[in-house]
Amino acid sequence: MTLRLFSYFRSSASYRVRIALAVKGLPYEYVAVHLMKGHQKEDAHHARNPLEQIPALELEIEGKTHVVAQSLAILELLEELHPSPALLPKDLFLRCRARELAELVNAGIQPHQNLTTMGRLDALEKGAGRKSAIHYNEVGLTTFEERVKETAGLYAIGDSPSFADVCLVPQMYSARRFDIDVASRYPTLTRIDHALNELPGFAAAHPDRQPDAAA
Amino acid sequence: MTLRLFSYFRSSASYRVRIALAVKGLPYEYVAVHLMKGHQKEDAHHARNPLEQIPALELEIEGKTHVVAQSLAILELLEELHPSPALLPKDLFLRCRARELAELVNAGIQPHQNLTTMGRLDALEKGAGRKSAIHYNEVGLTTFEERVKETAGLYAIGDSPSFADVCLVPQMYSARRFDIDVASRYPTLTRIDHALNELPGFAAAHPDRQPDAAA
Numbered sequence: 001m002t003l004r005l006f007s008y009f010r011s012s013a014s015y016r017v018r019i020a021l022a023v024k025g026l027p028y029e030y031v032a033v034h035l036m037k038g039h040q041k042e043d044a045h046h047a048r049n050p051l052e053q054i055p056a057l058e059l060e061i062e063g064k065t066h067v068v069a070q071s072l073a074i075l076e077l078l079e080e081l082h083p084s085p086a087l088l089p090k091d092l093f094l095r096c097r098a099r100e101l102a103e104l105v106n107a108g109i110q111p112h113q114n115l116t117t118m119g120r121l122d123a124l125e126k127g128a129g130r131k132s133a134i135h136y137n138e139v140g141l142t143t144f145e146e147r148v149k150e151t152a153g154l155y156a157i158g159d160s161p162s163f164a165d166v167c168l169v170p171q172m173y174s175a176r177r178f179d180i181d182v183a184s185r186y187p188t189l190t191r192i193d194h195a196l197n198e199l200p201g202f203a204a205a206h207p208d209r210q211p212d213a214a215a
Numbered sequence: 216m217t218l219r220l221f222s223y224f225r226s227s228a229s230y231r232v233r234i235a236l237a238v239k240g241l242p243y244e245y246v247a248v249h250l251m252k253g254h255q256k257e258d259a260h261h262a263r264n265p266l267e268q269i270p271a272l273e274l275e276i277e278g279k280t281h282v283v284a285q286s287l288a289i290l291e292l293l294e295e296l297h298p299s300p301a302l303l304p305k306d307l308f309l310r311c312r313a314r315e316l317a318e319l320v321n322a323g324i325q326p327h328q329n330l331t332t333m334g335r336l337d338a339l340e341k342g343a344g345r346k347s348a349i350h351y352n353e354v355g356l357t358t359f360e361e362r363v364k365e366t367a368g369l370y371a372i373g374d375s376p377s378f379a380d381v382c383l384v385p386q387m388y389s390a391r392r393f394d395i396d397v398a399s400r401y402p403t404l405t406r407i408d409h410a411l412n413e414l415p416g417f418a419a420a421h422p423d424r425q426p427d428a429a430a
Binding site for chain 2: 099
């Protein structure tokens with residue numbers, strides 16, 4: 001069966017899953033769920049994902065159709081189903097570090113920049129949502145920049161892309177949208193991000209190249 | 216070498232790692248890092264974890280000493296180093312679901328209830344931090360309650376504890392501290408939480424039983 005990805009072009013969590021699918025060479029049907037119009041809250045999407053979030057991936061596992069959610073859980077599943085090319089190093093410490101950096105973005109930055117969170121803050125004070133999102137982007141990326149120096153090669157962990165990179169590229173895209181001067185503040189991350197964006201899988205997953213990009 | 220866990224008794228992310236260590240029967244030295252006094256920001260802790268967060272776990276992997284961070288990355292590492300007793304099901308879909316539920320707590324609730332986040336909100340409006348933490352606890356646990364019905368047995372995924380349970384128990388503890396009436400609102404989660412707390416590993420990890428509990 002065809003994989004179906006429920007995605008929104010600018011959603012950084014969707015972007016992560018698009019990268020993993022493309023790097024692993026898995027074709028999929030793209031189903032656009034318009035976050036700004038609240039389509040993730042409609043009945044059809046709630047039925048497939050009561051989390052009312054994207055990304056959600058519909059796929060067949062051992063003969064049964066499932067819809068799975070949460071980008072990092074999806075990445076782990078794709079790694080187990082399609083181990084090659086790998087997005088986790090073999091070395092146990094480095095595997096852990098790849099996941100740590102992924103979580104630094106997933107739990108440390110992204111929850112503070114999603115539309116709902118920002119909207120709730122704006123209701124308290126105009127502009128507070130954006131200000132807070134910028135704060136957490138800066139704190140998280142500063143830590144990522146410091147931490148990544150211990151393991152970086154061409155990419156975050158040596159010379160093969162990993163979960164850390166899969167999360168980094170969408171976050172750098174978000175940070176630029178918040179007008180954070182990433183090039184001067186995070187030189188190591190900027191170099192890695194640039195190298196990653198030259199890889200076909202990462203390039204194909206870019207928001208500008210998605211069917212709903214103009215929406 | 217002895218494992219060393221940098222922990223704070225009430226930190227829900229530390230609580231998760233304590234559960235995993237106890238379930239897997241791994242003894243460790245408990246090093247208290249007082250979050251309310253900002254000890255996680257001191258130089259000694261920054262050197263071991265530039266994320267300035269707890270939990271952090273010092274351990275030896277393939278002959279080398281490392282400090283690893285981010286609770287879910289630590290859980291994955293412990294699962295790889297000490298696969299038995301397992302905290303992930305064997306079935307690929309259920310493994311994904313266990314991780315999805317864990318992330319629902321880790322990325323969906325916890326970032327909104329940590330002390331820094333609440334402090335920033337309180338600076339905008341008195342009481343806003345607590346109000347927001349309660350909101351995200353309620354949204355996340357409502358979703359968890361709905362989602363878990365598909366897989367629940369004695370615990371969140373069938374009859375063996377998994378990452379989903381490791382994250383659920385500390386979250387239920389937090390929700391009660393926010394005076395959320397979990398018993399009436401989340402009957403399935405309450406039943407599972409009760410069953411889990413009767414397991415020796417989960418019981419040993421409870422905040423009240425930690426060396427810094429009185430601090």
